[in-house]
Amino acid sequence: MDLNLSDEQKLLRESAERFVAESYDAEHRRRIANDPLGFSPAVWKQFAELGWLALPLPEEFGGLGGGAVDIGILMEAFGRGLVSEPYVATVVLGAALIARCGTSEQKQASLPKVAEGSLKLALAHSERAARFDLAKVTTSANKTGQGWRLSGSKIAVLDGHAADAIIVSAHIHDHQGPSGRIGLFLVQATTPGLVISDYPRLGGGRACNIELFDAHLPEDALLGDGSDAVPAIEWAIDRAMAALGAEAVGIMQTLLDTTLDYTKIRKQFGRPLSANQVIRHRLADMAMQVDEARSMALRAALKADSAPIERARAASGAKAKIGKCARFVGEQSIQLHGGMGVTEELEVGAYFKRLVAFDTLFGGSAHHYARHAELSRRAISA
C-alpha cells in the first residue's frame, strides 16, 4: 500500500503545472474562447512533444504505457488552467478504444499518429433518447457488399469538429438482419453523409451533434471483430470520468485559492470578509470538499484496471461525489465573490461553468448514485 507519487509522476506533475502556469493565462483563455477551433494547434503540438499524447498508449504502438493515475496527474494540472485542448476526446476516449478494440492493423494505423499529434479523434456515442444509458443505441450500421452504411444521430460529441476521425457506435445489422451487437466504427471526418454541427461547449472547448445519412464506410471501418462493444464503451467512459474527475479537482482547487485570496482582500464593514466566521466556515467546507473530491478521483484512477463492477463502482462513486462537491465549491465561489462573481469580468464564472459541464457529462450525481446502488446489488448477487 503506497499512495505517494513516484519520481516520474512527480516530474510529470511539475512539468504539467509549469506548462499550464506559463502557457495558459486569462488572456490565452479569452482568445481561445472566441476561436472557432476552441483550442490552440500550437499547444497540441507541444503536448505531443512533451509526450503527453503518447502517455497512456501501448508501447508497441509508439506510446509510453502510462496508467490512469498518470492521466489524472496531467488532468488535474489541465483543470487549474482550464485547458481546452481535445485531450480526453482524442487520447482518453478515442485512442483508448482503438487500443482496446482495434485489430493490430487498426492500432498501427492510428495510435502512432495520435502519439505524434497528427491524428485527433472523438467518440460519438450518446443519443438524445438514450439519456445516460450506455447500452441504448439506435444508430445503425448495415453491412453491404463493399462495407457498411451508417445512419443515425449523435449528440454531445466532445471536440468532434476538430477530429480527423470520429468513432461512432452503431447497432450492427449484418446480412441476417439485426445482430444485437453494438459495434464501433472509425468514420473519417471527410466521409460523405457525415454532417457535423458544432457549438461552443459550456465551460470551454467545443462539442457537436452529428448526423449520419447513409454514410458509406469501408469494410475495415469496424473496430476489431465486431463483438459487442458496450463493455469497452463502459470501460472507456469510466476511465474518462476518472480523468475528468481529476480535472475537476484542479478546477476546484483554483476556485478555492482564488476565493480565499479574494475574501482576504475584500473589505466590508471595515474588515476583510475572511474575518467573519460564517465565511471562514464556508471556506473550510469548500476545502474539505476539494479534498474529498481529490480522494475520489485518485480512487477511480487506481481502480481503473480493476474488474468491471469494482471499476465501475469507483468511477460512478467518483463521478457522483465529485459532481456534488464541484457544484458546491463552484456555487460558493461565486457567492463569496458577490456580484462580481456573476459577471464575465472575473474568471470565476468560466471555471464554474466547466464544473457544471463536468457534472452533466456522462450523467449527473443522481444518475451515478443510482448506478452505484445498482452495481452494489449486482456485486452482492454475483
Next chain:
Amino acid sequence: MDLSFNAEERAFQSEVRGFIAKNLTEEMKRATALTPSVFSDPDIGMAWQRALHAQGWGAPGWPVEYGGPDWTPAQRWIFETECARAGVPNVNVMGVKMVGPVIIGFGSPEQKNFYLPRILSGEDYWCQGYSEPGSGSDLSSLKTRAVRDGDDYIINGTKIWTTHAHHANRMFALVRTSDGPRQQDGISFILIDMKTPGITIRPILTIGGDHEVNQVFFDDVRVPVANRVGEEGKGWTYGKYLLEFERGAGIASAKLREGLKAIADLAESDLTGRAIDSPDIATRIAEVEVDIDALEMTELRVLSALQTGQNPGAVSSILKLRNSEIRQAVTRLGADVIGHDALAVEPMRPLYKLNHEPAIPEEMLTVMPEYLNGRAYTIFGGTSEIQRDIIAKMMLGI
C-alpha cells in the same frame, strides 16, 4: 502507487485475523453489536484489552520501549480495519490512546514505571477530566482549582461529560493551579485516584437511554503533587497534545463501513419490509457508501504520507469532521430504515442482557439509541464548528 497490500502486509493481515478468530468470543461479539454507546462496558472492553496485551498488541501507538508493537502506519490501518470488520469490543481509549501518550511524552520515570504497565494490562481504568459546565469549546477557561498545601494539591470544582467515570479508578484532569496573563496559563495536568475522599459522581443519561457520561464533583480532594505530569502551569500544552491524539487516529472508515452494512442488511431484510426497494433509501445508502469510500481514501493518503515521514497537517480535523458527519448519516439512515419500529426505544441496559422480550427484533435494538446518542459525535472531541475554525486557521491561513 498501489492500493493493494504487499506480501508482508498480507501476512500481517492473516496474523491479525488469526488472533481475532482465536480471541473474540461470541459473547464479546454480541455484546459489542448490542452496545449503542461509544465504548464497551469494562467487563467486555477490558477482556479484549487483556487478550491484546497478552499478544503484545495492547498499545499500538506506543514506542517499543514502553510496550508498543512497532507497527508501520499500514499495519496499524490493517489492524484497525480487521478489528472493525470482526466487530471486536470498543475499548475505552482514555488509557491507551489518551493519558498513555501524555505520560510517555511528559511523565516522570516513576510515573511511567507505575502507570504504563497498568494501562497496558487493563488493571487501571481511566476517565478524562477536561470539560466543565462553564467550559466546553472554550476549554481553557476551566475553573476547577488545585491549591498547593505541602506535598498535596487540594482540588475543588467540577468536571462534566466524564465518560465512564462510574467505572474508572483513575482520572487525568486539567486543573487551574494559578492565574496567568492568558487563560491557557496556570493550568496543570494531574492524575487523580478516583477513590480519594471528596469525589462524587452524578450520572448523566443521554437521549438514547445510556449511562456513559457523568458529572464529577471535587470537594477538598487531596492529591499528591507527585501526581502532576510535567511542569506546573504547562498542562494546556500537554492537554492539547492529547486532543490531537483524540482527533488524529484517523482510522475510522472501516467501522463506518460495518455500521452501514448493518443498516443495509436491515434494509434488505423482510424485518423492514425491504426498505431498500424504496429508491430514496437505496440512493442514500449509495451516497453514504461513497462518502465512506472518500474518507477511507483520505485516511490512506494520510497513512502514505506518514509512512514516508511527511506531516499530514490539519487534515486530522477533516477526518474528525467527516467521520462524525458520516456516522450521523449512517444512524439517520438506520432510523429511517426501521420505519415504525423507531417508536420502540428499549430503555433497559445492557441490551445484551435483557431479561424480557423486547418489542422489536434484536437486530434493530441499537438503531434508535445510536441515532439519538450519535448526535454527540459532532460535539465531543471538539465540535464541528471548532474543527472548521481549525481548518480555516491551519489549512487556509485565515
